[in-house]
Amino acid sequence: MKFQFCCSAILLLLLSSCATQSPKVINNIIRDTIVINKITEKYESVRIADLDKYKISTTNYPAIGKDERIRFLIFHYTALDNEKSMSVLTTQEVSAHYLIPDDFTDSIYLLVDESKRAWHAGMSYWKGINNINFSSIGIEIVNPGYYVGEITESNPNGWYFYGYPNHQIKKVAELAKNIIDRYQIDPINVLAHSDIAPQRKQDPGPKFPWKQLYEDYNIGAWYEDVHKNLYLSQFPYAERDSINFIQSVQNDLNTYGYEIQKTGVWDEQSKKVIMAFQYHFRPERCDGILDAETWAILQALILKYRN
Ligand SMILES: [Zn+2]
Known part of the structure; x- marks a missing residue:
């Protein structure tokens, strides 16, 4: 027997109560519509039109031409404590x-149900795709x-980031792995x-443990040391500030995925992109300066993933 009910009202109630009281555990994933599959007797999520006069057949003609809308997994920190994070993410427009x-x-x-768009990325770009909210799952991490x-040469903004405790990273890893596997991200x-x-x-x-997540859980991308070392010896020190070299670096960053203008100068926008790259792949020094190691890692990543 088909058993179907809508839970939007329950979801709304739950979320609005989270906003005013201390955070509550939501144990079950609540979807807009839940049905029990007649064959497997398991719960399934479906979102189809519900018409008065006509019957929509869902069983006999499933198409094979289809894929997932989700292509990206995006990590964030909230810059707030647990309670404030929950409050902001459930009462303001920003969400995850x-x-x-x-x-x-x-x-x-x-x-936010995975089938819906959460508002976590804002204006965004990766490898030719804009507005990543449309095609991503967003995970906010309390940090x-x-x-x-102090502003120093190696820390030109004077920003000192907080680390992530291991017990929290374990949660991040298991959740991320599950999402990546289901959507084949x-x-x-x-x-x-x-x-x-x-x-x-x-x-x-830069304290987010990308390398650990890659090595321990096979999450995300990481370069091979052997490739990095090979490129390290090829860094063109003498041409570092030439227009041609700067444009080639801007082009390489863009090839890997970043949005960057190919201006041929070490301008502010390039510095910020290089810094974002360092946060991810060379967290020991994030100064926005394209040094030999940063360049070698970029080349190693392109060799592994963009060839
Ligand atoms: Zn964010």
Whole structure:
């Protein structure tokens, strides 16, 4: 027997209560429409028209020409504590599909159904695609962000970022892995907010453990050391500030996926893109300067993923 009911009202109630009270655990993923599959007797999510006069057949003619709308997984930090993160993400326009608190519970919060667009990326771009909200799952991670301290040569903004505790990263990893597997998300499309909006965003920052996630969980993209070392010896120090070289670097960053103008000068927009690249792939020094190691890593990534 087909059993069908709408849960929009329940979802609304739950979310609005989260906004005013302390965060609540949502144990079940609540979808707009839930049905029980007659054959498997399992719950399934379907979103189809519900007509008065006509019957819509759902079983006999399934097409094979189809794929997932979700192509990207985007990580953020909230720069707020658990309670404020929940409040902002459920009462203001900004949102994300999932929120991962930094407490010691095993809770992860679903704020937006995966079949819907969450408003987490804003103006964004990756490899020819704009407005990444349309095609992404967004994960907000509770983390204070950064504090402003001493400006040094290696830290020209004086931004000192906070790390992520291991118990929280374990949650991030298991959730991310599940999403990546279900949607078959390409490793190069598992990204930071700063990757897709480098001119205005820093999150989840250089303390986000991209290398650990790649090595321990096979999440996202990472370069091969052997390739990096090969390119390190080829860095053209003498031409570093030539128009041709700068344009080639801007072109390479764009080839990998970043939005960057090919101006041929080390301008502010290039610096911000290089800094976003360093947050992700060379977090030990994020100064926005294209040094030999940054360049070698970029080449190694292009060799591995963009050839
Ligand atoms: Zn963000």
